[in-house]
Amino acid sequence: MVWVTDHPPKSVDLDSCVTCGLCLPVCPTFRLTGDETASPRGRLAAITAVAEGRIEVDERFDEITSFCLQCRACETACPSMLPYGEVIEAARAEAVAQVPRSNQAIRRLALGRALRSPLMMRASTIEAAVLQRMDVLGSLPIVGGATAGLRRLPLPLPSARGGAWGPVDAERVILFTGCVADTWFTEIHTATVRVLLAAGYRVEAPVTQTCCGALASHSGFGSDADSMADTNISSMAGDATIVVNVAGCGAHLKAYGRYGDGGEGIAARTKDVTEIVAQAIEEGRLPTLASSGHRVVVQDPCHLEHGQKITREPRLLIEAAGYEVVDADPGGMCCGAAGLYQVDHPDTAGQLGVAKAAKIEATGVRLVASGNAGCEMQLRRYLDDGYEILHPVEIYAKALAGQKT
Numbered sequence: 001m002v003w004v005t006d007h008p009p010k011s012v013d014l015d016s017c018v019t020c021g022l023c024l025p026v027c028p029t030f031r032l033t034g035d036e037t038a039s040p041r042g043r044l045a046a047i048t049a050v051a052e053g054r055i056e057v058d059e060r061f062d063e064i065t066s067f068c069l070q071c072r073a074c075e076t077a078c079p080s081m082l083p084y085g086e087v088i089e090a091a092r093a094e095a096v097a098q099v100p101r102s103n104q105a106i107r108r109l110a111l112g113r114a115l116r117s118p119l120m121m122r123a124s125t126i127e128a129a130v131l132q133r134m135d136v137l138g139s140l141p142i143v144g145g146a147t148a149g150l151r152r153l154p155l156p157l158p159s160a161r162g163g164a165w166g167p168v169d170a171e172r173v174i175l176f177t178g179c180v181a182d183t184w185f186t187e188i189h190t191a192t193v194r195v196l197l198a199a200g201y202r203v204e205a206p207v208t209q210t211c212c213g214a215l216a217s218h219s220g221f222g223s224d225a226d227s228m229a230d231t232n233i234s235s236m237a238g239d240a241t242i243v244v245n246v247a248g249c250g251a252h253l254k255a256y257g258r259y260g261d262g263g264e265g266i267a268a269r270t271k272d273v274t275e276i277v278a279q280a281i282e283e284g285r286l287p288t289l290a291s292s293g294h295r296v297v298v299q300d301p302c303h304l305e306h307g308q309k310i311t312r313e314p315r316l317l318i319e320a321a322g323y324e325v326v327d328a329d330p331g332g333m334c335c336g337a338a339g340l341y342q343v344d345h346p347d348t349a350g351q352l353g354v355a356k357a358a359k360i361e362a363t364g365v366r367l368v369a370s371g372n373a374g375c376e377m378q379l380r381r382y383l384d385d386g387y388e389i390l391h392p393v394e395i396y397a398k399a400l401a402g403q404k405t
């Protein structure tokens, strides 16, 4: 038995590695450990060894593949353009299918079931909001302590799912609401809708859409991710642009091409919100505002920079909002958020979080822009209370409304 899932790592991808090692200096886990098996090249060697029947999918293989952040910095560096993200997701699915773990059932319930259930998401968020008001949420060992980085959760809980805004005869775009994004980060959806309306669009958020499947897929639950993709492909059929304001979800939707024709349509129509807003600013449908004389430090989420090759557009929004852009860590390492990474590898996630926070602190700027919900939580956890962390579209929306940040 070599591979057991329907979508194992592809030989054509594995064969494209020429073992040049150009990916090693950009890989956070290799930089922290200096260990070849913690590098992209080393992980690919292990996956290739399984494909060739030289080793088995065992606990060591599980360890080697799960230590990867799936940040995809290696993809950007690779001259062979090896689709490392796809390969490691497939390898993780094999490890999950073949190596039993004690917490697998609860993890699958959370990632494969709860995230796609608006009812379960709302119930757990209300509970989290109450714990947050009791000042105990951040100290509980939930999701590796990541909840310490949550925004203040609103009560009663709003939701953008099922909403429709703007004139019916305007160009229609779909707002991808996501799972935790809809309950934990509703302000970002509100800002997104506000800016898209100002740009002249009609915005609709189909009630039948569900979680994109990224967290399930990254954690090796490929069949759950496939089923979420099926739901989204039906829910968001048509030709409208799909607007996403969480980098991890956007990168995953842009990889739906793996699901055939319907998936290719979703992939082609998906845009990060900063892409569509930047285009409207450049076309003069949204204004460039006067300088406020203040600065914003921009954090580049891996799934925006490496997963979608987007770095210019968030900066364009910040500048159009009247702020000077400050780069804290150009070409830097992942902040360590990486989905459930902090549950499995809390020390490494913490080291990366502390390092990223130190880079931001060194700028002396206290307003931070991040286009990914997970990164935002990680930054809030490692920066002190004096920092405000917002999505670039929120900064632009506030400036548009004449509000100070």
Ligand code: SF4
Pocket (backbone or CB within 6 Å): 026, 027, 028, 029, 030, 038, 039, 040, 043, 067, 068, 069, 070, 071, 072, 073, 074, 075, 084
């Ligand atoms: S995805 Fe990130 S952590 Fe994983 S091998 Fe590539 S660079 Fe290293």
Ligand code: SF4
Pocket (backbone or CB within 6 Å): 016, 017, 018, 019, 020, 021, 022, 023, 024, 040, 041, 044, 074, 077, 078, 079, 080, 081, 082
């Ligand atoms: S940069 Fe690409 S080709 Fe070179 S070792 Fe890394 S994965 Fe292989």
